[in-house]
Amino acid sequence: MSVIDTNDIGLRTLIHDYPKVVAKFTSENCAICELLAPSFEKYSLDPRYSGIAFLRLNSDENPVARQMMAQRVAPFFVAYHRGRMLECDTLQHEQEVTDLLERLLDYRSVGAN
Template identity: 30%
Template sequence: MAVIQATDSDFNNILAENEKVVVKYYADWCGNCRLFSPKFKRMADNEQFKGIVFLDVNAEVSPEARKAAGVTNLPFFAVFKNGTLVDTVAASKEEAVVNLINKLN
């Protein structure tokens, strides 16, 4: 499944319409965010994570979505189940993000 670009205008609707969602918060100036993008896309295409929606949210232009997860650093990842925040991690290591996503199962 492709990574969906989300903003404040559609963020809550996406959470409400999907049981399991993982969000990557990024900023255009963030080098580690750019470096992680191909890994995030690969995760989104991985059969292991079938049924999980992957979102990219620009933290600088989506303050409401940023507040929903309490973003502190970038890149920042959050998992939501049935619209409720489950857990977060500020990391640029793939293993940390995989461990976070596995909390949805």
């Protein structure tokens, strides 16, 4: 599945539609956002990560996304499992995104199969 461009409303819906979600919050004129864009798209098409939905939101256009970022800068990544936020942070290197995805793949909620 390729990256889904969405907004605040879509984010609230999609984190419940898919068991595992990683959301990337971007901003205009963000050089690191542009630098990580090809790898984020590549991850979304990689069969190893087929169980993860990849979302992209422009924080400049979405007040909830902007509020989630608070004092942080883009690109800001958030990992969700069954609608619950697991971790969030500003990531600047492809390896950091890979590590986040691997932790999300390995995550099992208590009582989950």
